[in-house]
Amino acid sequence: xxxxxxxxxxxxxxxxxxxxxxxxxxxxxxxxxxxxxxxxxxxxxxxxxxxxxxxxxxxxxxxxxxxxxxxxxxxxxxxxxxxxxxxxxxxxxxxxxxxxxxxxxxxxxxxxxxxxxxxxxxxxxxxxxxxxxxxxxxxxxxxxxxxxxxxxxxxxxxxxxxxxxxxxxxxxxxxxxxxxxxxxxxxxxxxxxxxxxxxxxxxxxxxxxxxxxxxxxxxxxxxxxxxxxxxxxxxxxxxxxxxxxxxxxxxxxxxxxxxxxxxxxxxxxxxxxxxxxxxxxxxxxxxxxxxxxxxxxxxxxxxxxxxxxxxxxxxx
Amino acid sequence: xxxxxxxxxxxxxxxxxxxxxxxxxxxxxxxxxxxxxxxxxxxxxxxxxxxxxxxxxxxxxxxxxxxxxxxxxxxxxxxxxxxxxxxxxxxxxxxxxxxxxxxxxxxxxxxxxxxxxxxxxxxxxxxxxxxxxxxxxxxxxxxxxxxxxxxxxxxxxxxxxxxxxxxxxxxxxxxxxxxxxxxxxxxxxxxxxxxxxxxxxxxxxxxxxxxxxxxxxxxxxxxxxxxxxxxxxxxxxxxxxxxxxxxxxxxxxxxxxxxxxxxxxxxxxxxxxxxxxx
Numbered sequence: 275x276x277x278x279x280x281x282x283x284x285x286x287x288x289x290x291x292x293x294x295x296x297x298x299x300x301x302x303x304x305x306x307x308x309x310x311x312x313x314x315x316x317x318x319x320x321x322x323x324x325x326x327x328x329x330x331x332x333x334x335x336x337x338x339x340x341x342x343x344x345x346x347x348x349x350x351x352x353x354x355x356x357x358x359x360x361x362x363x364x365x366x367x368x369x370x371x372x373x374x375x376x377x378x379x380x381x382x383x384x385x386x387x388x389x390x391x392x393x394x395x396x397x398x399x400x401x402x403x404x405x406x407x408x409x410x411x412x413x414x415x416x417x418x419x420x421x422x423x424x425x426x427x428x429x430x431x432x433x434x435x436x437x438x439x440x441x442x443x444x445x446x447x448x449x450x451x452x453x454x455x456x457x458x459x460x461x462x463x464x465x466x467x468x469x470x471x472x473x474x475x476x477x478x479x480x481x482x483x484x485x486x487x488x489x490x491x492x493x494x495x496x497x498x499x500x501x502x503x504x505x506x507x508x509x510x511x512x513x514x515x516x517x518x519x520x521x522x523x524x525x526x527x528x529x530x531x532x533x534x535x536x537x538x539x540x541x542x543x544x545x546x547x548x549x550x551x552x553x554x555x556x557x558x559x560x561x562x563x564x565x566x567x568x569x570x571x572x573x574x575x576x577x578x579x580x581x582x583x584x585x586x587x588x589x590x
Numbered sequence: 591x592x593x594x595x596x597x598x599x600x601x602x603x604x605x606x607x608x609x610x611x612x613x614x615x616x617x618x619x620x621x622x623x624x625x626x627x628x629x630x631x632x633x634x635x636x637x638x639x640x641x642x643x644x645x646x647x648x649x650x651x652x653x654x655x656x657x658x659x660x661x662x663x664x665x666x667x668x669x670x671x672x673x674x675x676x677x678x679x680x681x682x683x684x685x686x687x688x689x690x691x692x693x694x695x696x697x698x699x700x701x702x703x704x705x706x707x708x709x710x711x712x713x714x715x716x717x718x719x720x721x722x723x724x725x726x727x728x729x730x731x732x733x734x735x736x737x738x739x740x741x742x743x744x745x746x747x748x749x750x751x752x753x754x755x756x757x758x759x760x761x762x763x764x765x766x767x768x769x770x771x772x773x774x775x776x777x778x779x780x781x782x783x784x785x786x787x788x789x790x791x792x793x794x795x796x797x798x799x800x801x802x803x804x805x806x807x808x809x810x811x812x813x814x815x816x817x818x819x820x821x822x823x824x825x826x827x828x829x830x831x832x833x834x835x836x837x838x839x840x841x842x843x844x845x846x847x848x849x850x851x852x853x854x855x856x857x858x859x860x861x862x863x864x865x866x867x868x
Contacts, residue, residue: 321716321864324720326716326861327861327864327865328861346722346724347722349722350722352720354716354717356716356717356720357716358716360716360717361717362714363712364610364613364614369606369609373602374717374721377602377721377722378721378722406613419717422717
């Protein structure tokens with residue numbers, strides 16, 4: 275049974291449709307990415323699912339609670355990392371987490387202080403617990419904001435641009451944490467991002483949205499191969515010729531072949547692993563003196579750009 | 591159980607906001623400095639300066655119009671007094687009274703602006719609205735954090751004012767204690783809480799519609815205008831601080847508060863608050 279189940283969710287502001295009829299399911303422990311450019315409707319979708327704003331149409335259930343009928347129960351079951359860290363900068367790290375632990379319904383003082391300590395230690399902020407969050411670096415603030423989203427140990431976590439503005443090291447730390455939360459603790463995570471690297475590295479499935487509408491759903495690999503085209507094999511030979519291209523192109527699993535301007539031979543393959551040795555063998559048997567062999571997978575970025583630009587791709 | 595839970599959650603918001611406010615000099619400065627001016631600086635100028643530097647009788651002619659416009663019962667009280675005694679008596683017991691309406695208005699609107707619009711300014715509102723705290727709990731917590739310190743400042747200012755007036759006029763009135771009296775007690779404990787609530791009510795509604803603390807505070811400053819009207823009304827002899835004025839103020843502000851909070855409860859919706867902040 276899906277932990278997040280969304281059906282025809284819509285939101286209009288005035289006459290503008292920010293989100294139009296989104297439907298999708300997210301399973302327990304899954305990291306589900308919402309990918310799209312600025313203004314695509316990602317944050318609005320998360321706000322509706324976290325019951326911060328109400329939908330104009332459609333419905334959704336989060337952790338078994340209907341977002342329209344029982345918004346307080348939904349809010350209790352979810353942790354939200356908002357677009358900006360949203361920290362009380364005049365409060366210390368410890369005071370921030372303690373306030374939110376209580377706001378999320380934790381009443382036992384010992385449990386609250388234990389959980390706060392656990393999270394601050396995990397995020398390596400325990401030694402700075404008594405300092406106001408105003409003096410923290412951007413990375414530290416982001417870690418504290420993620421800790422806040424986890425403080426009541428919710429089954430569902432919404433993370434809106436969790437690595438925005440972070441350096442590569444801090445970004446990796448956050449990505450590793452997201453993966454760990456999903457794999458070890460079975461948290462269901464919905465990740466809003468326009469950073470393809472994040473989506474590609476941590477999400478099991480991704481939904482690309484644009485102008486409030488669903489463009490495509492699938493694993494990063496599926497989207498990459500279906501939208502951006504086939505894998506490519508590039509072979510550098512000492513004696514390039516059309517005859518060599520024709521010989522290799524007749525191998526099963528090769529859909530196209532050509533000589534590039536730099537003299538390299540380029541082949542499009544249906545199955546990279548199966549066809550690569552066959553192509554190399556065919557070339558050698560046809561007299562090619564092979565110098566280097568490189569394979570290229572189409573990037574998610576290529577797929578994403580095609581989708582966003584509507585480059586001949588039908589929404590589904 | 592339901593109300594106990596609401597109150598506990600409102601107190602959670604209250605304590606969090608109070609921790610923030612007491613670390614914010616931008617908020618604390620006006621709510622401490624303005625009462626000090628009204629309760630210490632101005633009374634000392636009016637009461638002590640004439641007695642220390644020995645003002646001639648002609649100096650009091652400038653306030654002659656005010657004395658002419660006094661109601662008969664007050665005129666009768668000051669009739670046997672010297673010019674300096676009557677001026678001190680009238681100013682300390684009557685003309686400074688409206689300043690004690692400015693204190694709760696100013697304090698409550700500064701605190702409410704910080705508590706409501708300040709959350710938008712500092713971009714902390716979305717995380718707060720994402721919690722299971724209900725609209726009513728948030729509203730009550732934020733009203734309390736604006737109301738309780740405002741009243742604490744007002745009552746403390748009144749206590750300080752009594753000391754300043756009584757000490758500085760002690761020899762002038764041969765040891766008689768002028769304040770507190772019943773009229774001032776009614777002003778402080780009946781009228782100023784209603785005034786503070788009106789300040790909060792207006793500021794809440796302004797805060798819902800603006801994007802930040804400064805904008806909210808500037809718009810809320812308009813609340814001081816009716817009080818200035820009272821001050822000038824007294825100088826012109828149109829109205830005078832007394833039982834009738836207290837009753838009118840209680841009735842007027844009670845009705846105003848009722849309207850403000852009915853409307854406030856209707857418009858205080860988390861979605862509205864969030865959308866107006868982006």
